[in-house]
Amino acid sequence: MKVGDIALGLFVILAIVIMIVPMNTLLLDILITLNITLALIILFNALFAQEALNMSSFPTMLLFITIYRLSLNLSSTRSILTSGEAGDVIETFGRFVGGNDIVVGIVMFIILIIVQFLVITKGSERVSEVSARFTLDAMPGKQMAIDADLNSGLIDEMQAKERRTKIQDEASFYGAMDGASKYVKGDAITGLIITFINIVGGLVIGSTRGGLSINEAFQKYTILTIGDGLVSQIPALLISLATGILVTKVSKEAEVGDQLMQQLFSLPKVLYFSGSVLVFLGIFTPLPFFIVSVAGILAIVSAWKMQNNMQIQAVDQEISTEDIEAEEIRKPENVVSLLQVDPIELEFGYGIIPLADVNQGGDLLDRVVMIRRQIALELGTIVPIIRLRDNIQLNPNQYIIKIKGIKVAEGEIIFDHYMAMNPGFVEEELDGIETVEPAFNLPALWITENQRERAETIGYTVVDPPSIIATHLTEVIKKHLDELMTRQDVQTLINNVKESNPTLVDELVPKLLSVGEVQKVLMNLLNEGVSIRDLVTIFETLADNAITNRDTDILTEYVRQSLKRAISSTFFDESESNSVITLDPGLEQKIMDSVKNTEQGTYLALDPEITAKIFNSVEQETNKLSSIGRTPILLTSPIVRIYFRRLTEEQYPDLLILSYNELDANAEIQSVGMVSIG
Incomplete structure (x- = not known):
């Protein structure tokens, strides 16, 4: 057996022995001192623990220390009532704390009981109850957050397991603390009852058996009872305080002392206001000037020094930041950030900026978001983030579209004009600036706002500049969707299908085809404008035919035949x-x-x-x-x-x-x- 197991077993047995076997007053003094020592150790451990789980055994510890203290209470009560003595510790507490005055001692004891029972114990019990409830209610959300981080790759399986274990430990701890706080409350009530019994019992025994008068019996047994109550309730008060500290801990990154100093004395203006109020009270009220005003002056001086130190720290931090940035620039690996290539970019001249600026009423950004949604619904694939940026090297009304950093299309608009296109059956002509619609290379005209209504009346198709850019961008993206699809995108699509069709995905990937081979089939379909929204049918076809043939081009033909209804409805x-x-x-x-x-x-x-x-x-x-x-x-x-x-x-x-x-x-x-x- 381990030493800790032996010590724990002996401690529990000791509490029971103390209840049964009468104790010598010297031994009782030693056991009472041990009780006070343990209470102090527990208090300071709770105070300096960074988080509550650092004392996860506190509920069990609370039970043991409560039983031990009650057994001491019982033993001291027996000693007081049988021999009229309870040891030097109890008698000293009774005389010293009460100033050798019964009335003062009774008042001090009652105040101590009220503070413990109504303030600390009751507050700790309420906090424990609320903490347990909120911890249990938050468990599902925390579990989902861990699963999300695991699925996105932010943490690995081991870290996820550790976080889940910690959540379960927290729930168990706060649930146990909710129950353990009832021990503290019961202990306080028990202390009151034992004290009352000691006084009444002492009066009866002292006056009937001890040959003492009622006043002498009251004097003697009351002092001993108060001393007994104090040596019992002071450790109980310390334990109650430790319970309150533990269940009210919030931060897990700093100790309580550091937090209090940082949060109370981090703002100089708070000390300025506080010091000014104290100085005012010291001068214009009857309060002691040399105490109140001096305290205010000290607060103001402290605020001034704190403000100077903060300014020095700010300058040092700025210099340090500049040094770090300069050092980063000198590092050879700082070019890594420049190697990133955006999948899709839309660059435009400064004349088009109002179309993309929300503050100026532009809705181009909203249209770009809708493009991604539209293509996802139409073709069933993931469109990468579209990067919009202005380029002063372009003509004011020019824009270019880049795919993987390379320009693949460009266009030019005339601000405050509309593009009118003849659908082919309109014979009446319009006056305007001849141009070409950039998305489909159709002949068109730039017309003014005043001509718009007439153009629409006679049958022309009229579109505004943001629609022209959005349509052009949509067609370019559709044309290059196959090369924009990455293996990671394919894995995301596979995971999405796996949620509802796990058997299909487990059979197909990676047993029959790799993610790269599935990617090639999907790229072939997108290259010819075939929607891949019906991934279940696509994967079913691949699973049926990949057993005999792994040529991705041939597999694409099989998939196309399975999608004939969708293909016909798209093109016919x-x-x-x-x-x-x-x-x-x-x-x-x-x-x-x-x-x-x-x-x-x-x-x-x-x-x-x-x-x-x-x-x-x-x-x-x-x-x-x-x-x-x-x-x-x-x-x-x-x-x-x-x-x-x-x-x-x-x-x-x-x-x-x-x-x-x-x-x-x-x-x-x-x-x-x-x-x-x-």
Whole structure:
């Protein structure tokens, strides 16, 4: 057995022995002194503990020390009533504290009991109760905060486990303190009852058995009873005070002394006001001048010195901060912060600043936020933060859009003007400045505010400058969504699906496909404008086909076929016939014959002359659809689609190439041309 276990067992046994076995007065003095010593040790431990959990065993300690003190009370009562003696400690306390006067001693004892019972004990009990309740109520929120930090990577599993353990320990501690505070309250009540019994019992025994008169018995036993009550209640008062200190601790970063000094004497103006009031009271009231006014003068002098010290510290801190900043600049690793590349940037000249400034009524920032929401709803992917900044090197009304630090698009607006576009059926002309709509390269006009109503009346589409920039930015982001998607974004999407479909995700990642391979499939879909919102269907298809084939391009074709309803609804109008062009079967066969298989994958090896003929035919057929305002869509067999897409994506990036297996049964299709090589 450990020494601590033996000492604890002996302490508990000692309390029981003291209750049963009569104690010698010398031994009683030693045990009472031990009680006072333990009370002081507990008080100062509670005072200097940085947080309540540093004394997590306090409720148990409180129970043991209370039982020990009550056993001493019982033993001293027996000694007083049987022999009329209780040792030097009790008698000294009774005579010294009471000034050898019974009335004074009784008053002092009653005041002590009132202070302990009504102020400290009752307050500690209430604080313990409230602390326990709030700690238990806050547990779910704290647990959720730990889970959020763990999921975001701010802490690891070990740190999360430590925090959860600490939360449980706090709940257990404050719950136990709520119950343990009842011991303190009961101890105070017991002290009053024992004191009353001692006085009454002493009077009866002293006058009937001791041969003393009632006055002599009252004098003798009252002094001993008061002394007994004091040596019992003073340690009880210390323990009550320790309980109150422990349950009212808030900060976990500093000791109580440091906190009190910092919070009470950190503002010079507080001391200035306090000192001025004291000086005023010392001069203009009958209060002792040399006490009150001198105290005020000392407070004012202290405030002045404190203010000087704070100014010196502020200068030193400023110099130190400048030195640190200069040192940071000299460090070779300070360029690391410059290596960060923003995924999406919108830079604009100073003339466009009012559109982005909320204080000037601009709503461009709100539109940018809506762009991210719109694309997330439409295409089901995460759009990175869009960085907006002004650039004085640009023309006042110019803006540029950067993807990963590289300019990919630009435009220019005319402030306080509107852009009017002819939808194709308006014959009446408008006066304005000719321009080109930046998002779709359509002819347009810049018109004034006065022309806006007329332009809308005759059928023109009229948009304001913020809408032009927002639309252009939206189209650029859609065009580059595939390269903006990172593995971390894909992992976030996977985690989102896993919440409702854990079996599917556990089967797919990483058993069948890695996060990088899933990323390539999603990038292929986004590259051709296919929404990935239906991730469950996408993952189900990948899980079904990745067992036999891990080629991400082939897997993309399987996924596209599973999403045929969504693809058809995106690119076809179900209410009318849709014009498309097709691929000559002979050309399809020629393309398949030119496919080469290697260890790195498959590629298309066509003769350059045939490629040129294909491009000429594609251009002729797509112009037929473009001339009537239709989006060019080309249909191929499923096995050819991917290779024809690779062949034409550089030359014709806006050409939609679909396979027959991607058409919904309800889609009405009409072929208006065929791509062939003659």
